[in-house]
Amino acid sequence: MIKLSNINKSFAQHQVLDELELELKIGDRIALIGQNGAGKTTLIRTLLGQYTAEGQLSMFGLNPRQQRIEVLQKIGFVPQHSPPIQMSVGELVDFSAALSLTPMKDEVYALAGKLEFDIEEQAGKPFFKLSGGMKQKLLIALALSKRPEFLIMDEPAANLDPAGRKAFFDELSLLPQNTTMLLSSHRVDELLPFINRIIEMDCGRIVHDQQLADEIKAGKSLDCKIQITGEGEAIRKTLDSWKFSNGSNPGLYSGKLAEADRTKFFIEIAQFSKQIKELKMEAE
Amino acid sequence: MSTLTLPLMGFQNSFITTVIAEIRESFRAKWFFLYTLIFGGAIVMLLALGITESQVLGFTGLSRLLITYIQLCVAILPVFILITTVRTVVGDRESNVLEYILSLPISLGAYYWGKLTARFIIVFIPVLLALSGAVFWGAVKNLTIPWSIVGYYSLMLASLAWAFLGTGMFISTLVRKQEWALGLAFLVWLTLLLFIDVILIGVLLQNQLMEEVIIGIALLNPLQVFRTGAILLFDPELSLLGPASYVILDNMGYTGFLFYSILYPLGLGWAFSWLGYKIFKTGDLV
Known part of the structure; x- marks a missing residue:
């Protein structure tokens, strides 16, 4: 069209x-x-x-x-x-x-x-x-x-x-x-x-x-890793709210996302795009 | 509906719609109120001052009033038209009005020519009403009404208004900021004002330029053409004007120059408005 x-x-x-x-x-x-x-x-x-x-x-x-x-x-x-x-x-x-x-x-x-x-x-x-x-x-x-x-x-x-x-x-x-x-x-x-x-x-x-529709309907989940730079208190709080955790590397967060929440997650972290060094998502 | 008839119908429809909308909008605008006050008030003021009863260089009655009104029109009409018209497109563009209006199914030609037509009506009506008022006053006071002069003068004013409306629309499509448009409008007006007869005498005297160059400049200047043509109606020998006007009259003759003084500004207005439309149509609209 x-x-x-x-x-x-x-x-x-x-x-x-x-x-x-x-x-x-x-x-x-x-x-x-x-x-x-x-x-x-x-x-x-x-x-x-x-x-x-x-x-x-x-x-x-x-x-x-x-x-x-x-x-x-x-x-x-x-x-x-x-x-x-x-x-x-x-x-x-x-x-x-x-x-x-x-x-x-x-x-x-x-x-x-x-x-x-x-x-x-x-x-x-x-x-x-x-x-x-x-x-x-x-x-x-x-x-x-x-x-x-x-x-x-x-x-x-x-x-x-x-x-x-x-x-x-x-x-x-x-x-x-x-x-x-x-x-x-x-x-x-x-x-x-x-x-x-x-x-x-x-x-x-x-x-x-x-x-959106098909992937959300499938009910899949994703493994997600996100590398951030700098202090970034706001992005850290956002990742915490998504139940992401960081291990020995303080800038590397990982967590699981429902496929249905993928868009919502993107929208929330888009405002911190300059602090995001690397973002990886893999289907389970 | 066929795809051939749709654009044509669209043009007619949106042209009339634009003209009506623009006229309505102008009636509410402060500039129109001021404009009407100046051009209508001028006639009232001249009548109140008893100018029809005075006599200068043989002119009296309505002729005396009209000749004074002409001086006023030469001085004010072009600059008034320019500063109000140059903001038409660029103003709508800057305020995002154009973004919305041009998201509606309106033809670009209808928008542009509709605005121009409405502006012409709006600009010409107060002047025409003022002239009609003067004629009415003359009839009431049993003064001789110089009908041919009133007729020619109305045509000349229409032609002059069209010339400066066209120039104004051209400037309005050419620049992207209202400040630039206003600056350019003043520059055009001042340049034209500099090259009227009185200044040309100075140039002729000081630089000893060829007569043809001076006459050429005078003939290209719509202000000079209007001024010469308007005075010619009252003073066929042009004894009141400077040398350039006199030589022009000598070359073109009385009738020839009267035609020229109507057709040239009209042609100039068309040329500039067409150029403005080309720029508007081919570039970014907002």
């Missing part, structure tokens, strides 16, 4: 996407993780046809630069930072609805309502004057109401209150199974129930690409 082949993108001689290879299939629900500067936002903007890049990019068999309207009709997008759009809430809904081929206005009102955002009440208010959470709810409602084939969300739940998060995740779970999702988030743990694939980026490359 979506294929990126040998994609390169650089800004002022700084390589941001480096020979990137990626293929997404219908129904893939992906958590896109990686540190700041890993290339996540650049990848998203390339998929949306907003950046030019070297290499081959095919979205639904189309080129997002040359056939942008056809491609973008199939995509719902929620950006990381809600932009300071001057339009009023009502105008923004009308604007989005006017550009969409499918009638979506009633759906936007209904979805926003489920996310506890009353469009009618706020219709005359400029979008940029809404609170961060309200902006996010409206953008989510606009993206979901298109019934997109491909949903791209960059930190979608970052500004939502607990009730809003719950409503948002409820809506995510109601999406048709054939909806492909790319969700970039720093809190992948809360996305785990909705995803079936996890992709980690670093320095413009995909360094980890894991299909």
Whole structure:
């Protein structure tokens, strides 16, 4: 459905996407993780046809630069930072609805309502004057109401209150199974129930690409050894919480992991990546 | 729906949607309020000061008012249009508005030309309303209304506005920071201002440049072309202007120059706006 082949993108001689290879299939629900500067936002903007890049990019068999309207009709997008759009809430809904081929206005009102955002009440208010959470709810409602084939969300739940998060995740779970999702988030743990694939980026490359469902179902466990550098009190505490132990070598920790916990483990230790010298995992 | 009709329908749809959204947005913007206040207020102020009843170099009534209004437009209109237009694309880009808007199924052409068209309407309406107000006042006061001058002058203002809107959009797509866009806009305006007739006399006198070079520079400068063309409507001998204008008139004739003063800025506006669109369309959008 979506294929990126040998994609390169650089800004002022700084390589941001480096020979990137990626293929997404219908129904893939992906958590896109990686540190700041890993290339996540650049990848998203390339998929949306907003950046030019070297290499081959095919979205639904189309080129997002040359056939942008056809491609973008199939995509719902929620950006990381809600932009300071001057339009009023009502105008923004009308604007989005006017550009969409499918009638979506009633759906936007209904979805926003489920996310506890009353469009009618706020219709005359400029979008940029809404609170961060309200902006996010409206953008989510606009993206979901298109019934997109491909949903791209960059930190979608970052500004939502607990009730809003719950409503948002409820809506995510109601999406048709054939909806492909790319969700970039720093809190992948809360996305785990909705995803079936996890992709980690670093320095413009995909360094980890894991299909979740099959391995988790198999119930296997893994022998894990991790060599850390420096004092690293925080990483040591994290490893302790995973019941890892260290022997004579104070920097070498070892322990056992359930296959189902592999992703959660990766997510937790990813923040200490600079202190990790070596990581080995072997299936028992 | 066929893949051939979809882009066309998409363009029309998103063009109209963009124009409406941009006009609505501009009506709320502070710059538009200030702009309307200046250009509408100027006419009101000139009428209040009784300028239609004064006489300078043979001009009186509405002609006197219009000639004063022209001086004001030459001085303020280009720089106002430039500083408000150069932020259009680059401002949306910096604030991440463009990232969101261009994630919607909107054609790039519709976005760019829709913004430009809406800006033109927004910029031209207050000026046109001010002129209409002056004509209405003249009718109420039983003054002779110089219809041909009002008509030509409106066309010239539209042409001048288009020239600077095109230049502004070009700058807006060329740079990645609003500060750069504003700096470049002022530089363009100052350069054009430097090369109007009065300064050209100085250059001619001091450097003994060839007459053709001076005339060429004058003809390329839309400010000079507008100024000469506008004064020509009232003063067919151009006795009020400097030597460059006089030589231009001598070479092109009255009607020829009036046409030139409308068509050249219009062409310049199209050329720059087209270049801006090419840059916008081919580069990184955000």
